Amino acid sequence: xxxxxxxxxxxxxxxxxxxxxxxxxxxxxxxxxxxxxxxxxxxxxxxxxxxxxxxxxxxxxxxxxxxxxxxxxxxxxxxxxxxxxxxxxxxxxxxxxxxxxxxxxxxxxxxx
Amino acid sequence: xxxxxxxxxxxxxxxxxxxxxxxxxxxxxxxxxxxxxxxxxxxxxxxxxxxxxxxxxxxxxxxxxxxxxxxxxxxxxxxxxxxxxxxxxxxxxxxxxxxxxxxxxxxxxxxxxxxx
Numbered sequence: 001x002x003x004x005x006x007x008x009x010x011x012x013x014x015x016x017x018x019x020x021x022x023x024x025x026x027x028x029x030x031x032x033x034x035x036x037x038x039x040x041x042x043x044x045x046x047x048x049x050x051x052x053x054x055x056x057x058x059x060x061x062x063x064x065x066x067x068x069x070x071x072x073x074x075x076x077x078x079x080x081x082x083x084x085x086x087x088x089x090x091x092x093x094x095x096x097x098x099x100x101x102x103x104x105x106x107x108x109x110x111x112x
Numbered sequence: 113x114x115x116x117x118x119x120x121x122x123x124x125x126x127x128x129x130x131x132x133x134x135x136x137x138x139x140x141x142x143x144x145x146x147x148x149x150x151x152x153x154x155x156x157x158x159x160x161x162x163x164x165x166x167x168x169x170x171x172x173x174x175x176x177x178x179x180x181x182x183x184x185x186x187x188x189x190x191x192x193x194x195x196x197x198x199x200x201x202x203x204x205x206x207x208x209x210x211x212x213x214x215x216x217x218x219x220x221x222x223x224x225x226x227x228x
Contacts (some may be wrong), residue, residue: 003154031215040218042116042203043155050214088154092215098143099168100205100217102154 006089006103013079014111021087021106022073029091032065032072033100037086044089047074076108084110114139116220118204125194125225133175134189137206144187145217146179148172149201155219161187162209194227201225 006023013019023032031050035043047058049065049072056063062075072089089103117136125131137144143162147155158177159169160225161170169177181187191198201224205217 003156010190040222040224042118042222045145045216045218048216071226078181090154090217092217097168099145099157099216100155102156105152105154105174 002101004089004091004101004103008106009104010109012109012111014080015063015081017079019076019079019083019108020073022071022102023089023091024071025091025101026070027091027093027101029093029101030069031092032063033090033092034061034063034072034074035088035090037088039085039103043088055109061074079108079110081110084108115216116204116206118202118223120223121221121226122226124228127196127228128193130190130192131225132188133202133204133225134186134188135204135206135220136186137204138179138208138218141206141208141218142184143207143209144156144181145205145207146189147203147205147219148221149203150199155203158189174218191225194225196227199225199227 004025018019021066037043047063053067054065060077087106090100119134146158146161149155153207158173162182176192177188203222204220207217
């Protein structure tokens with residue numbers, strides 16, 4: 001099935017560094033969601049974006065809904081060990097098609 | 113709000129056996145979704161319900177797969193005659209749909225299936 005292009009595929013950073021990842025699509029979405037998934041668990045919602053150009057924060061996380069509605073990015077500031085995991089973007093078109101289309105994921109590893 | 117729950121969390125079965133998974137959505141959420149996730153990939157949509165009506169099925173959902181939500185609350189996903197390619201994490205999500213309500217899907221912990 002279709003998956004969104006998400007980059008980078010993996011990141012190795014030191015604790016305290018800032019992180020940036022993005023997601024692009026060839027299709028327009030009306031909703032962008034960012035999830036974090038730990039091994040063996042389901043995705044946990046981090047941030048939801050509903051309007052083109054919207055910039056939303058959740059603690060150290062900031063996400064933006066691209067103005068073209070075909071992209072989104074997620075920033076994490078001052079990373080901590082519990083940020084380790086896989087981050088997924090997901091888009092929803094709301095045009096009678098209610099399924100989420102997920103990105104390929106960004107695996108974040110913190111180097112001690 | 114107790115979140116989405118799924119049972120079992122893990123299932124090991126032999127090829128050819130039938131398996132059934134259960135999902136309990138967040139109470140009062142009228143939409144329920146099933147996704148499948150294989151290793152190293154993002155979740156892929158399988159099917160979804162609005163109340164008890166199954167409104168869309170993915171081409172990934174072969175004839176061996178069937179999902180029900182008989183009373184518009186919990187849902188079951190059954191796989192008949194399992195194959196090794198069915199090994200994956202099966203995720204359930206729920207959301208609420210209504211005037212002025214923005215769509216956000218909340219996921220359960222998943223059921224990991226291993227077919228030997």
